[in-house]
Amino acid sequence: MIEGVVKAVRWLLALTRSLAAICLISSVAINFANIIGRYFFSVSIPWAEEIMLFLMVGCVFTGCCAVAWDGRQIRMDVVLTLLPPKARELLNVLSELVMVAAAAAVTAFAWPVISQLAEFDERSQAANFPLVIPQAMIPIGYTLMALLVAVRLIARRRSGPAPVDAPHS
Numbered sequence: 264m265i266e267g268v269v270k271a272v273r274w275l276l277a278l279t280r281s282l283a284a285i286c287l288i289s290s291v292a293i294n295f296a297n298i299i300g301r302y303f304f305s306v307s308i309p310w311a312e313e314i315m316l317f318l319m320v321g322c323v324f325t326g327c328c329a330v331a332w333d334g335r336q337i338r339m340d341v342v343l344t345l346l347p348p349k350a351r352e353l354l355n356v357l358s359e360l361v362m363v364a365a366a367a368a369v370t371a372f373a374w375p376v377i378s379q380l381a382e383f384d385e386r387s388q389a390a391n392f393p394l395v396i397p398q399a400m401i402p403i404g405y406t407l408m409a410l411l412v413a414v415r416l417i418a419r420r421r422s423g424p425a426p427v428d429a430p431h432s
Contacts, residue, residue, distance in 0.1 A: 286325065380393075
């Protein structure tokens with residue numbers, strides 16, 4: 264069963280990496296078009312800054328899934344590397360559980376805001392873009408991160424502890 268879940272996770276990671284890449288490439292393309300328009304034709308795209316910002320939010324919160332699955336999120340591990348292997352593994356698991364709890368809290372607090380943005384049809388000023396879409400990327404990204412970390416912890420528990428020299432596995 265774990266193999267099937269890990270296969271689904273690999274598919275999800277391919278999807279989120281592709282979405283992150285599309286967001287990043289789109290942002291660069293809009294920026295390039297805006298630069299060409301501004302410097303060669305003296306006309307800029309009025310909505311470019313907003314849409315590039317929204318695309319970067321999408322890039323970050325879809326790309327964070329791969330980081331969470333690999334266990335490469337930012338952490339203070341200077342002290343961790345000095346600990347004996349069993350204490351290191353215990354603190355690794357504890358930090359992963361704290362991350363899952365924090366992601367769940369962010370998701371729980373974000374959904375009422377997302378609901379209100381959708382209900383009132385809030386839109387950005389320059390692009391008239393629905394704000395619910397970029398704002399929803401935050402709880403979606405955190406939910407996926409929590410899910411992926413939880414699956415990784417369960418899969419690691421079933422397959423045995425991580426190697427001693429790999430604090431981020």
